[in-house]
Amino acid sequence: MNDELNTISIPEEPDTPTSPGPTESAPEEAPQADPAAEASPEEDAPVEEEEDPRKEITKKTRKAEKRYRRFQTFALRLLLLIVVVWVLFCYVVGFATVDSGDMYPRLDAGDLLLFYRLDTDVRYQDIIVFTKDGKRYVGRVIAAGGDTVEITDGESVVVNGNTLIESNIFYSTPRYEGFTEYPLTLGADECFVLADHRQGGEDSRFFGPVKTEEIAGTVISVLRRNNL
DSSP, X not given: OHHHHHHOOOOOOOOOOOOOOOOOOOOOOOOOOOTTTTOOHHHHSOOOOOOOHHHHHHHHHHHHHHHHHHHHHHHHHHXXXXXXXXXXXXXXXXXXXXXXXXXXXXXXXTOEEEEETTOOSOOTTOEEEEEETTEEEEEEEEEOTTOEEEEOTTSOEEETTEEOOOTTOOSOOOOOTTSSOSSEEOOTTEEEEEOSXXXXXXXXXXXXXXXXXXXXXXXXXXXXXXXX
């Protein structure tokens, strides 16, 4: 019995190989927060600068200057237009109205005439506006400087010995006794004017030749009374 006990041995636990454990590393440092990133939204918003009152005054001044320049340009153009119109109608062209039926049927009383002032070198058949004894007339030129005019007893017009054939005149030409003496030779600065309505019209048969300085201009256009 004792021998059995002596022979019983307690088995030894086998040595368990020790596996190498994971290498312990040093704890990582937490990333530091960026102060700029942690800034509040109010700090991120752009700061509005107060507008300089001097800039506002400068803007208003510039706008006022622009308005003044535009007004100045408009005023100068208007003044230039007025001057051009004034020169045009005082020295180049003019308007006149027909006061009687002396030029009927070509012109009638009330018609508005546009005449050219600078053309005083009148020619045969020109219709002119002229003044005699303070009264304005309209008439047709039938003879100019140097021509010899005669109104015959047969109520015909003779110029330089030739009887005029006027297809645009529908009336005979009475002599008007006691006024102009015939034959009449015109001076260099004179013309002989007759009305288209030869019977009763006031013209050179009544008041004589028309001088150059009495001529206002040559008619270039007519605005009929019935178109007004």
